[in-house]
Amino acid sequence: ACTAANDVIEVSPRIPSFDYTPPAYTGPTADEILKKRKEFLSPSMFYFYSKPVNIVHGKMQYLFDENGRRYLDAFGGIATVCCGHCHPDVVKAIVNQSNSLQHSTILYLNHSITDFAEALASKLPGDLKVVFFTNSGTEANELAMMMARLYTGCNDIISLRNAYHGNAAASMGATAQSNWKFNVVQSGVHHAINPDPYRGLFGSDGEKYAKDVDDLIQFGTSGHVAAFMSEAIQGVGGIVELASGYLPVVYNTIKKVGGLCIADEVQSGFARTGSHFWGFESHGVVPDIITMAKGIGNGIPLGAVVTTPKIAEVLTRRSYFNTFGGNPVCTAAGLAVLKVIEREKLQENAHAVGSYLKERLNALKAKHEIIGDVRGRGLMLGVELVTDRQLKTPAKVEILQVMEQMKELGVLIGKGGFYGNVFRITPPLCFNKEDADFLVDVMDYAIAKL
Ligand code: PLP
Numbered sequence: 169a170c171t172a173a174n175d176v177i178e179v180s181p182r183i184p185s186f187d188y189t190p191p192a193y194t195g196p197t198a199d200e201i202l203k204k205r206k207e208f209l210s211p212s213m214f215y216f217y218s219k220p221v222n223i224v225h226g227k228m229q230y231l232f233d234e235n236g237r238r239y240l241d242a243f244g245g246i247a248t249v250c251c252g253h254c255h256p257d258v259v260k261a262i263v264n265q266s267n268s269l270q271h272s273t274i275l276y277l278n279h280s281i282t283d284f285a286e287a288l289a290s291k292l293p294g295d296l297k298v299v300f301f302t303n304s305g306t307e308a309n310e311l312a313m314m315m316a317r318l319y320t321g322c323n324d325i326i327s328l329r330n331a332y333h334g335n336a337a338a339s340m341g342a343t344a345q346s347n348w349k350f351n352v353v354q355s356g357v358h359h360a361i362n363p364d365p366y367r368g369l370f371g372s373d374g375e376k377y378a379k380d381v382d383d384l385i386q387f388g389t390s391g392h393v394a395a396f397m398s399e400a401i402q403g404v405g406g407i408v409e410l411a412s413g414y415l416p417v418v419y420n421t422i423k424k425v426g427g428l429c430i431a432d433e434v435q436s437g438f439a440r441t442g443s444h445f446w447g448f449e450s451h452g453v454v455p456d457i458i459t460m461a462k463g464i465g466n467g468i469p470l471g472a473v474v475t476t477p478k479i480a481e482v483l484t485r486r487s488y489f490n491t492f493g494g495n496p497v498c499t500a501a502g503l504a505v506l507k508v509i510e511r512e513k514l515q516e517n518a519h520a521v522g523s524y525l526k527e528r529l530n531a532l533k534a535k536h537e538i539i540g541d542v543r544g545r546g547l548m549l550g551v552e553l554v555t556d557r558q559l560k561t562p563a564k565v566e567i568l569q570v571m572e573q574m575k576e577l578g579v580l581i582g583k584g585g586f587y588g589n590v591f592r593i594t595p596p597l598c599f600n601k602e603d604a605d606f607l608v609d610v611m612d613y614a615i616a617k618l
Pocket residue numbers: 303304305306307309332333334335399403404432433434435461462
């Protein structure tokens with residue numbers, strides 16, 4: 169437990185028990201790696217801490233540095249490591265598949281690929297059963313947008329302001345935060361007013377926001393669109409839950425003008441939101457195309473687009489191919505992930521622990537003025553820091569100080585949002601109540617030290 173620095177700080181975080189010792193590390197030091205990183209990796213690579221941690225090992229919800237120091241991983245590799253770091257079943261599936269076949273391409277048959285496609289389809293409603301594998305969320309969104317354009321014969325796509333959908337031409341066009349956009353051609357996307365209950369123009373009135381999509385279609389397009397694309401909860405955008413009632417109205421509007429609805433489940437899929445397996449389910453809508461990545465492989469590079477046989481037909485007009493998409497090692501990992509989520513009841517756990525954690529974070533909000541908002545579902549939670557609750561002034565500097573302090577106390581957490589002032593809590597779904605308590609107590613301590 170850490171000791172309180174002064175009388176104002178009442179908390180003494182109880183360190184959760186976790187009986188595991190990582191193997192001794194004999195590799196290069198953090199300084200040596202950092203020097204190489206600065207010389208050989210792209211200068212665009214950023215890090216949150218004054219000096220990034222040298223992570224050499226992972227086990228379930230924990231990460232370990234070169235000195236064997238343990239950190240609770242509250243970011244989960246950016247909402248990616250859903251089963252836990254190096255989950256033994258996922259490791260076993262990867263090793264077994266690597267020992268029998270690492271790559272052959274989709275030109276041949278291999279059951280690792282078709283078994284996983286079948287298992288994925290079984291998780292989706294109705295006719296959503298045709299899978300195209302990619303290597304990332306960006307690629308999945310590029311493909312989804314292209315399919316919608318081909319299917320409808322329209323170019324216009326609507327996405328939401330504050331969205332993040334990827335970093336290639338089409339997906340960067342759909343992304344709507346200047347932080348993530350370069351000034352190159354990304355045409356054909358219109359950005360609707362974000363139905364953000366905390367910062368949005370119409371508060372939590374989902375129907376008012378939905379009217380803006382109607383207006384965009386009438387005044388910004390020929391009256392037809394290829395698609396509407398959105399996350400169920402915006403992740404990079406700062407864990408923004410879409411105002412209730414918004415998506416069903418928008419989906420109807422889009423369908424009426426002949427467009428398709430694309431659900432970007434890259435962050436919100438694979439049981440993360442707890443109440444449902446997919447984020448869109450909590451909005452009561454059924455998309456035409458679903459894109460996924462991150463949690464799908466527990467950290468193995470894999471993405472997918474799933475759609476109906478009718479829509480998938482558009483790709484037969486030309487040859488369409490992806491060398492690594494559907495690599496058998498990745499799909500073996502994906503199948504193991506689905507089995508672990510089910511057997512270990514990770515969705516139920518995300519719901520129970522996430523609800524408990526959100527309750528504790530709300531209690532923290534009542535204690536600390538700097539917490540302006542607590543939001544999200546399951547183990548996809550956001551804590552927005554503001555220096556003035558009335559003005560919602562983003563606490564951009566303070567959040568870095570709190571993060572640094574939390575790291576010192578053994579918790580790694582993510583941050584995001586347009587202003588970079590929102591904690592993003594997206595841990596492995598095996599996160600337990602003790603971990604939740606530790607996270608909140610450490611945050612409490614770190615905020616009190618500001
Ligand atoms: N869509 C969403 C919702 C994301 O959060 C991300 C990445 O953060 C992407 C798409 C792009 O995925 P990738 O980084 O795997 O290309």
